[in-house]
Amino acid sequence: MFKLLGWVVTLALVAAAALTLDPARLGLSTRLPVTQAIAMRPYLVAGFVVLGGVLLLGVLLAALRGRRRPRGAVLALAFLAVGLGHGLVLWDRGLTDDPLPEAPAGAVTVFTLNTLGGGATPQQVAAAALGTGADVLALPETSAASARLVAEELTASTGTPFQVFARQTGKWESSSTALLVSADLGEYAEADPPATSHGAVRAEPVDGEGPTFLAVHPISPHAPGRAMERWRADLHAVTEACRSESDVIVAGDFNATLDHEPMRDIGTCVDASTEGGVGGLATWPAHLPRLVGAPIDHILLDGDRYVVDAAAVLDVGDSDHRAVVAQLSPR
Template sequence: MVRVVDAEDVELPRKPGGGWTTALLTLVSLGFCGWAALSLAALDGNRYAVALTALTQYAVPAGAVLVLIGLFLRRWLNVLIVVLVTLALSYYVVPRALPDEMPPAAGEPMKVLSFNAYLGEADAERIVAAVRRNRVDVLSIQELTPDLVARLDAAGLFAELPHRMLRPGPRGEGTGIASRHPLRELNAVSETVLAQPSALVDLPGRDVELVAVHAFWPMGENTVPTWERDLRALPGPSHDDRARVLAGDFNATLDLTRMQEFLGRGYTDAAAATGQGLLPTWPSGWFPPPVTIDHVLTSGNVRPEDYRVLDIPGSDHRAVLATLRVMP
């Protein structure tokens, strides 16, 4: 005997939670999409948007968690939207953790160390020890004060790197370059709030233009325009195979529009090229969430070969050490 069941008598399994759960998940998903849009649509025009965009690398795992929650709650539309947005973010973020395929190349090796000395309070002896231990060729040091210059001299930095172009200043204004090889002063950067000196490094067989970068901090009231002007003042990549390196504290992650412009114009980020692009450089602790705002950018016939992050006491930044190959 066949029993006919009325469709109205069939009780479909209910999704976990209720209407409030759906509303809350939808609200969180919309917030996630707005966060992603700041980077994907280049909407980082104020200090709050800059701060959120700088945390974009954390949006990828956050999206994965949202997808898992949506799957558990069987909210399929939420899952679909968040999956698509997370995949779009991953397209930009994940390659930074994957090294580029680069065939071996001949040329002059050049080790560049960049470090923000935190208002000149970093440990000078540990800075010099890092230079010696890693056989650094060029040091770009930000927030260089007259007192720190004296302590670095006493610790033996200028015996190790005798050629120097220093622009010390009060608190965070000073920046300097110290080199194992002769330097010739350049005027590659127009006047900016923080010193950004530039020099021609006379490597054996090939000169390299180097700029010690320190862009203004964009988190204060009305500071974003100043930060943008500091970054725009930096020279673009060379288009005649001249070797050019920008090394320092850009106060920007690769997700921000201004840094995307650098990469789009032809610069290569040494950390991303070597698969270390997600290593954080600031802060040295775990709050706020650490991000990568110190960079070594290369153009012309300069190829990144290795990249590391070093802890040096006394600073809220980690130092970045890039091994470059300057090809003839």
């Protein structure tokens, strides 16, 4: 009886470990505490590998003393396999960390960075954008005044004006989001953005020629209850353009990874980081190594209209986020 119960518990632990590989399939990725755990896949890699290694060592030591531990062996191998599986997901999304090459002729370079309300100064943001040749900047936690300073720096250095759009939903800069669009892309006008807890910005081409740009910043899933509900609603709102429109580019701090269910259902959109081979690198928190943390900053683009030539993850100033940059060419 006790042996049977032991196998039931062992198999239940194996099943639970396996489910961590893709909790969105069972609708668990937007529920506490799975939401937070799956966002940090590098920790799951380390955790399962360490647990599996310790269990396997215990099994081997027991074997040397003539004792068999089949349940321990099964659990150890399962944990090691799950840890490897999490690592392969990150590897598949891309862990390259090469410098961004020169953009091909005709490409649009999109740059997104949560500036932490000035943690990355306008001068630092402008310098990073200039270094990448950015045509479009999506800047969560950036006030309209700071965005104008970035635009002035860019214009002074390139001679090309940048149109500035910004929305703020509260008194703190964390609720403000800015969008800058180079005049080289044509004239843009602000349109109604998705309704979210933090500011979101939408800009459409006046002549109808060119992509629609959205800069977004869903609230973080930082607490149970109301915050989680608002996060889920925000995520669905900011990805709706991908499901219902064509020729859209949505960029910003999504406070979500590709493992969260709303980021799976994005219509014709694809994730520029994954397409560019850097989707496994962490964009938050920036004080940790790039292989440790969560890739929650994204550039989503209509994969039927654009191909990703290259992408990169950059450290900028003292923001707690890294910037994501992608070069996009029309198909």
